[in-house]
Structure formats: C-alpha cells, structure tokens
Amino acid sequence: MLKRLARPHALFSHHLRTHRVHGQHGLHTQSKPWQPARRYKIMTAILTGIGIASGSGIVLYDTNDLFRYYVQTFQRSGKAIATGTVIALDYQWALMNAPEEEKESAKSACHKRSAQRVLDTLQSLGGIYIKWGQHISSMIFVLPEEWTSTLAVLQDRCERASSPQEIRQLIYMDTHHTLEDLFSYFDFEPIGVASLAQVHRARLKETGEWVAVKIQHPKLDEFCRIDINTVSWIFDTIQSIFPNFGFYWVAEDMRESLPQELDFSFEAENARKVTKQFAEDCTSLVVPKVLWADRRIICMEYICGTRIDDLEYMKKHHIDPSAVSTELISIFSQMMFLHGFVHCDPHPGNIMIRANENSDTGRNFDIVLLDHGVYRTLSKELRVNYAHLWTSLIEGDEDGIERYCALVGGCDHRLFASMLTGREWHTIRSTSLSSARTTIEIDRVANKPTLHFFRRIADILSSLPRVMLLLLKTGDLLRNVDELLRNASKPGQYRTYAIMGQFCAKAVWVEAKQSIVEKVTTAGFSWQLVKRFAVAWWNYHRLEYSLWAYNIHSSLRQKLSIF
Numbered sequence: 281m282l283k284r285l286a287r288p289h290a291l292f293s294h295h296l297r298t299h300r301v302h303g304q305h306g307l308h309t310q311s312k313p314w315q316p317a318r319r320y321k322i323m324t325a326i327l328t329g330i331g332i333a334s335g336s337g338i339v340l341y342d343t344n345d346l347f348r349y350y351v352q353t354f355q356r357s358g359k360a361i362a363t364g365t366v367i368a369l370d371y372q373w374a375l376m377n378a379p380e381e382e383k384e385s386a387k388s389a390c391h392k393r394s395a396q397r398v399l400d401t402l403q404s405l406g407g408i409y410i411k412w413g414q415h416i417s418s419m420i421f422v423l424p425e426e427w428t429s430t431l432a433v434l435q436d437r438c439e440r441a442s443s444p445q446e447i448r449q450l451i452y453m454d455t456h457h458t459l460e461d462l463f464s465y466f467d468f469e470p471i472g473v474a475s476l477a478q479v480h481r482a483r484l485k486e487t488g489e490w491v492a493v494k495i496q497h498p499k500l501d502e503f504c505r506i507d508i509n510t511v512s513w514i515f516d517t518i519q520s521i522f523p524n525f526g527f528y529w530v531a532e533d534m535r536e537s538l539p540q541e542l543d544f545s546f547e548a549e550n551a552r553k554v555t556k557q558f559a560e561d562c563t564s565l566v567v568p569k570v571l572w573a574d575r576r577i578i579c580m581e582y583i584c585g586t587r588i589d590d591l592e593y594m595k596k597h598h599i600d601p602s603a604v605s606t607e608l609i610s611i612f613s614q615m616m617f618l619h620g621f622v623h624c625d626p627h628p629g630n631i632m633i634r635a636n637e638n639s640d641t642g643r644n645f646d647i648v649l650l651d652h653g654v655y656r657t658l659s660k661e662l663r664v665n666y667a668h669l670w671t672s673l674i675e676g677d678e679d680g681i682e683r684y685c686a687l688v689g690g691c692d693h694r695l696f697a698s699m700l701t702g703r704e705w706h707t708i709r710s711t712s713l714s715s716a717r718t719t720i721e722i723d724r725v726a727n728k729p730t731l732h733f734f735r736r737i738a739d740i741l742s743s744l745p746r747v748m749l750l751l752l753k754t755g756d757l758l759r760n761v762d763e764l765l766r767n768a769s770k771p772g773q774y775r776t777y778a779i780m781g782q783f784c785a786k787a788v789w790v791e792a793k794q795s796i797v798e799k800v801t802t803a804g805f806s807w808q809l810v811k812r813f814a815v816a817w818w819n820y821h822r823l824e825y826s827l828w829a830y831n832i833h834s835s836l837r838q839k840l841s842i843f
Contacts, residue, residue, distance in 0.1 A: 360401060360511075361510070363401040366397060367394040367397060370390055391424045395430035396430055399430055399434070402431075403434075406440070406475075406499075407476075408504065408508065409507065411476060411534075412530075413434040414475065417432045417434055417435060440473075441473050442497055444468045447480075450576060451577060454576050461485070463482045463483060464483050464485040464488070466483075466493070467480055468480065476542065477494050477496045478495055479494045480493045481493075482579075484579075489581075489582075491571060491582050492579075492582045492583075494578045494580065496576040501542070501576065504538070511531055511534060529749065533750075536746065541653040542576075544573050544577065544653075545575060547651070547652045547653045548652075550652040550655045551580075554567055554615075554655075557619045563611055564639065564641050565647055566583065583634065583648050586634075587628050587633070588608070589761065589764055591768050594645075594768075598644065599633065599645045601768040602766055603645075605761070607645075608762065608765075609758065610779055612758055613780045613783035613784075616783075617667045617670075617784050618783060620660065621656075624656055625651060626649075626758055627757050630651040632647070632648035660791075665684050665688050666684075668684045669684035669688060671784045671785060672684055673701060674777050674827075678709060689743070689745070689748055691739075695737070785827070786824075788819075789820035793816070796809055796812060796813050796816070
C-alpha cells in the first residue's frame with residue numbers, strides 16, 4: 281500500500297525535474313507550481329522580520345531612553361510638519377479652484393479649517409507649542425480673525441500637572457537632595473499650572489518658612505530644542521502662505537526668549553534686579569523674594585493674593601480698581617522710561633492684588649508682580665527716544681511723532697501711532713488720547729477688513745527691532761488690564777496717558793540735563809547751552825504742569841461723580 285502511494289509521488293517529482301531541465305535548454309516549459317510556495321516563504325520571512333523589529337522596537341522603547349527620545353522626537357516633529365503641509369495644500373487648492381467672486385469666502389473658510397488644525401496639533405503636543413499658540417492668538421493686527429479667535433482658547437489652557445513621582449525625580453536631579461531633605465511639607469496639588477511650569481505651596485525644613493516652589497514641566501527639557509526648530513519650520517510654512525506678512529520674527533523671538541524662560545536662574549536674577557531698582561521708590565510694587573534657584577526650580581517667598589482682574593476681591597476689600605490701574609501704569613512707566621528694564625509679560629495671571637491696610641504708600645493694596653522670566657533692557661538712546669515719542673503722542677505733535685517713529689522703528693508714523701495707543705489717528709491728532717475708547721472705535725481699530733491693512737501692519741512688525749515688538753506686546757497687555765479696571769470704577773476721564781506722560785517728561789528732562797552737563801564738562805560754558813537748558817526746562821515743566829492739572833481735575837470729577 282505504502283509503495284503504491286509512494287510511486288506516483290516519485291514519478292511526479294521526476295516529471296518536475298525533467299521539465300525544469302528541459303526549460304533550461306529552451307524547450308517548452310510549463311508554469312512552475314513551486315512559485316507559490318516560494319512566495320509564501322518570502323512573505324513569512326518579511327512578516328517575521330517585521331514582527332521581530334516591532335517587538336524589538338517595543339522593548340527598546342520601554343528600556344532604552346535614547347531610542348525612546350528619537351521615536352518621540354520623530355512623532356512630535358512629524359505631527360507638526362504634517363499639519364503644516366496639509367494647511368499649505370489646503371490653501372493652494374481652495375484658492376486655486378474657487379471662482380473669483382467666491383475667493384474671499386473660500387479664504388475665510390480655509391482660515392477657519394487651518395486654525396482648527398493648528399489648534400488640535402498644539403493641544404496634542406503641549407509644552408512650548410501652547411506658549412506659541414498663546415502668543416499667536418494675541419496678534420490681532422497680523423493674523424485674520426478666524427485664526428486669532430480659534431486660537432484664543434489657548435489663553436486659558438493649562439498643561440497637565442506633573443505627577444508627584446516626576447516632581448521628586450526633578451528635585452533630586454537638579455538639587456541632589458530629596459524632597460524631604462528640603463521641605464517639611466509639600467502640597468503636591470499645584471496652586472497654579474501654566475504652559476511651562478507649575479507652582480506648589482511648601483514649607484522649608486530648615487527655617488519653617490512658607491514658600492512657593494515653581495517647578496518646570498520635566499518633558500520640556502527633553503524636547504525643547506527640537507520643538508523650537510520645528511516651530512521655526514512652521515513659521516516658514518505660514519510665511520510661504522502669506523508671503524507679504526513676514527512672520528518669521530515671531531520664531532526668532534521665541535528662539536531668543538524661550539531658553540531664558542526655561543532657565544529659572546535668569547528669572548531669579550531679574551527678580552532681584554527689579555526689586556533693587558524700585559527699592560527707593562514709593563510704590564505699591566511687591567516682588568516675591570527669591571530664596572534660591574536652580575535651572576528648573578525656583579523657591580520664592582509665598583504671598584497670598586488674587587489676580588489683578590478679580591473685581592469681587594477688590595469690592596470685598598474696598599479697593600478702588602481705578603487706583604490699582606493708576607498704580608500699575610505708574611510702575612510700568614517707571615520701568616520703560618526711567619529704569620529701562622521692563623517686564624514684558626504683564627498679563628493678569630502674572631499680576632496679583634493683595635489687600636494691605638498698613639501700607640507705607642497710603643494705599644490699601646499691594647501689586648505683586650510674578651513670573652520674571654521675560655525682561656528686556658532698553659538702551660539709553662531707545663529709552664529716551666521712546667519717551668519723546670510718547671510725549672509727542674500725548675500732545676498730538678505730528679512732526680514729533682514722525683521724527684521719533686523713525687528713530688525707534690523707521691515706519692509709517694500714523695499707523696505705528698495707532699498700534700502703540702490702540703486709537704485712531706484722528707483721535708491722536710486732536711490730542712484726545714485721554715478720552716475713553718468707545719466700543720465703535722475699538723471695533724474699527726481691531727477689525728480693519730482689508731488685506732492691505734494686514735500687510736502694512738506686518739511690514740512694520742517685521743522691520744521693528746525685537747525689543748520694540750515686546751514693548752508693543754507689553755503695551756497691549758497693560759491697556760487691556762487698564763481698561764478692565766477703569767471700566768469697573770466710577771465714571772471719570774481716562775488718566776492712563778496723562779500718568780505715562782509725567783514719567784516720559786521726566787525721562788526727557790533728566791536726559792537733557794545730563795547731556796548739557798556733559799557738554800559743559802567737555803566743551804566749557806556757552807550761551808547756546810544756557811538756551812538749550814532753558815528750553816528743556818520750559819518744555820518739561822509746561823508738560824508736567826498741564827498733566828498734573830489734568831490728573832487733579834480728573835480725580836476730582838471722579839470723586840464727585842460729575843458727568
């Protein structure tokens with residue numbers, strides 16, 4: 281039986297071998313039934329290789345830090361680049377295929393789709409991408425409304441809080457001490473979480489002092505460099521979509537600012553410096569004392585308070601929001617025009633208000649300034665020219681505005697004046713800066729409809745010195761806080777620019793005196809210098825007196841509620 285079964289098999293094998301040999305001599309060759317088996321072996325080998333590679337990859341991902349870093353870097357960069365590519369193709373397709381009469385609506389729809397794609401990507405990546413999105417959402421003069429309104433949700437976005445294990449590990453890595461070595465109490469529930477760091481309440485083991493401990497999110501350190509480079513690529517993509525807008529300065533600014541923001545030793549030094557500069561001034565400014573700082577951890581004095589836009593808190597403690605606004609503008613005017621060392625991120629989350637009935641200033645509150653990571657130092661020339669520009673703006677002096685706009689930015693003076701003040705040109709020209717902005721004016725300034733307008737704004741922004749860009753941003757943030765507080769107060773005239781003008785006038789006067797003294801020292805006495813001194817003295821006191829009178833008049837009107 282077995283022999284009968286084996287014989288046909290042997291004959292069949294001989295038949296296959298015969299046909300294979302004949303085929304080699306050019307004779308008729310039939311189809312090769314062995315090929316499916318060969319393909320099966322190849323596919324099996326490929327699938328086996330993929331399985332081994334996948335398994336090895338999973339093991340390496342879980343056990344090898346360097347391998348995991350490269351995989352995650354590829355994933356993060358790939359996601360950002362893919363988003364940029366899809367956006368570019370979407371714009372090209374939408375605008376190329378839309379009829380002429382439908383191009384504006386097609387462009388608006390594409391703006392909305394693209395902004396939503398960017399928002400989804402930023403939220404999934406987190407970290408500095410959230411910081412970038414927050415910055416972009418405030419660029420109402422540059423980006424279309426569809427972009428800024430969509431990304432505005434990032435202003436309230438908080439990063440996922442780091443776990444207790446991550447906090448312990450970071451503290452040990454940076455200080456070479458365990459958490460228990462440093463603190464007798466540490467609340468792992470953060471009192472604040474932002475895009476770059478989170479803050480915890482703790483008690484020092486050595487002194488028993490209550491402190492605020494700011495800890496950087498650990499993952500930022502791992503991907504910071506590649507994320508910054510990827511953001512630069514994204515801006516290149518956006519600039520290719522909007523070739524006339526010149527967005528790349530934003531990426532350059534981030535490349536300069538972020539490394540300093542991510543090194544808390546810079547923040548500690550800035551906090552100490554600004555404290556020293558205001559030590560002799562009678563203001564309500566309070567800067568939390570820095571006890572110690574490392575690159576990713578900073579330990580500060582703990583101060584109770586609330587955000588400066590908490591109107592209910594002010595009402596409860598009988599704090600006048602208008603007085604708070606006046607003090608805030610005074611503090612930042614001193615920074616910009618007298619000290620030349622400016623905190624460039626004064627959003628409400630970085631400014632606290634604290635009730636203080638025993639203040640030496642005569643006010644019943646303190647203004648607590650937080651997050652000292654972003655400061656800029658102004659050169660003496662820029663600081664004085666900027667002060668001259670503001671005195672010209674306050675007086676509606678177009679010749680002066682044009683002259684000092686050229687010195688600080690070299691740009692369209694009327695448009696730049698509107699960007700600085702948030703006011704229309706005819707308001708500036710008629711010396712009406714101290715009038716409150718109406719809703720109609722705000723809408724007209726914020727919602728200029730033409731693409732030509734956006735291009736002019738972008739041209740100015742791309743040509744300005746980087747420090748001026750941050751001053752613009754600082755001014756916008758302060759104006760928003762100021763208007764919120766003023767609107768919550770009793771009716772009265774708008775005193776913000778009158779307060780700023782007093783510090784501008786002082787800066788110009790101090791510089792003029794110093795310049796004249798230097799001239800006398802080097803060249804000797806002359807009647808020309810006497811004349812110059814007299815003119816400077818008169819200009820200072822004329823403006824100072826008029827602003828002082830205006831402030832007194834405005835204050836009386838507000839207290840008496842005279843309309």
